[in-house]
Amino acid sequence: MPKKLYSIPILVVFLLMVVYFYLGANVTTTTTPLEKVNNSVNSSQMKITSPAFSNNQPIPVKYTCDGADVNPPLTFENVPEGTQSLALIVDDPDASMGTWVHWLVFNISPQEKGVDEDSLPQDAIEGTTDFGDPTYGGPCPPSGTHRYFFKLYAVDTKIGLTESTNKEELLDYIEGHILGYSELVGLYSR
Numbered sequence: 001m002p003k004k005l006y007s008i009p010i011l012v013v014f015l016l017m018v019v020y021f022y023l024g025a026n027v028t029t030t031t032t033p034l035e036k037v038n039n040s041v042n043s044s045q046m047k048i049t050s051p052a053f054s055n056n057q058p059i060p061v062k063y064t065c066d067g068a069d070v071n072p073p074l075t076f077e078n079v080p081e082g083t084q085s086l087a088l089i090v091d092d093p094d095a096s097m098g099t100w101v102h103w104l105v106f107n108i109s110p111q112e113k114g115v116d117e118d119s120l121p122q123d124a125i126e127g128t129t130d131f132g133d134p135t136y137g138g139p140c141p142p143s144g145t146h147r148y149f150f151k152l153y154a155v156d157t158k159i160g161l162t163e164s165t166n167k168e169e170l171l172d173y174i175e176g177h178i179l180g181y182s183e184l185v186g187l188y189s190r
Contacts, residue, residue, distance in 0.1 A: 046180035047077040048152040052117075059148060059186035065140035066190070070118035071103065076152060080179040083110040083154040087174060089167055092139065094146040101130045101167045102137045102148065106159045127165040134163035139188035147185050154180035 052072040053059050061067040076086065086108035092100045104127030105120065112121045120126060126134040139148050155177040161170060 045078040046080060046152065046154055046182045048150055048182045048184045049075045049077070050150070050184060050186070051075065053186050056185050057187060059139055059188045064138040064188055067138070068118070069136075069138045071115065071136040071138075072186075073114065073117040074150065074152075074184070075114040076112065078180075079110050080154050082156055083179055084157050085155050085159050086110055086112065087153040087155060087159060087170060088115070089151045089153075089170070090136075090148060091151070091167065092141070092146050092148050094141070094144075096142070102139070104129055104134075104165070104167055104170060106161065106165070106170060110154065125159075125161070125163055125165075127161070127163060127167070127170055139186070141188060141190050143190055145187055145189040147187060150184040150186065152182045152184075153178050
């Protein structure tokens with residue numbers, strides 16, 4: 001009889017561990033882009049917008065894999081004083097394999113007022129996306145509606161990285177150097 005009582009707590013502990021590891025493996029924690037930045041960032045002033053779509057609205061087909069697959073025009077406002085460089089990350093947190101990076105651009109001059117359609121600002125560098133290339137790759141969800149975050153960072157230094165740079169390397173490099181942050185969210189469905 002004592003043997004059976006002893007095995008019940010072990011079974012309970014085992015089941016709790018299974019539930020813990022199952023939930024831990026399947027719960028995605030959403031980290032804010034500012035977790036890697038200094039606490040004095042004033043993100044309320046700087047702004048990124050697009051004349052092609054409004055925040056939380058559909059991205060036109062032209063800027064997706066179903067269209068011309070060119071980058072949309074973007075506008076930057078209220079870049080903080082002391083900014084030496086801007087960085088732009090476009091990613092899709094709804095991708096089934098985890099957040100998918102669609103575009104990575106850095107060393108954008110703080111004097112730039114935005115990015116024109118199907119272009120790259122002078123002297124800016126495109127990093128490597130999850131498509132494996134240093135170029136824009138438009139929204140292309142397999143099905144359903146995905147969100148595409150256009151994240152603009154103002155940093156207090158030039159970014160000494162190359163086109164082989166990925167998103168994590170860029171975020172590590174600018175950690176502690178971010179003066180401002182803004183994001184624009186576009187939607188695309190297939």
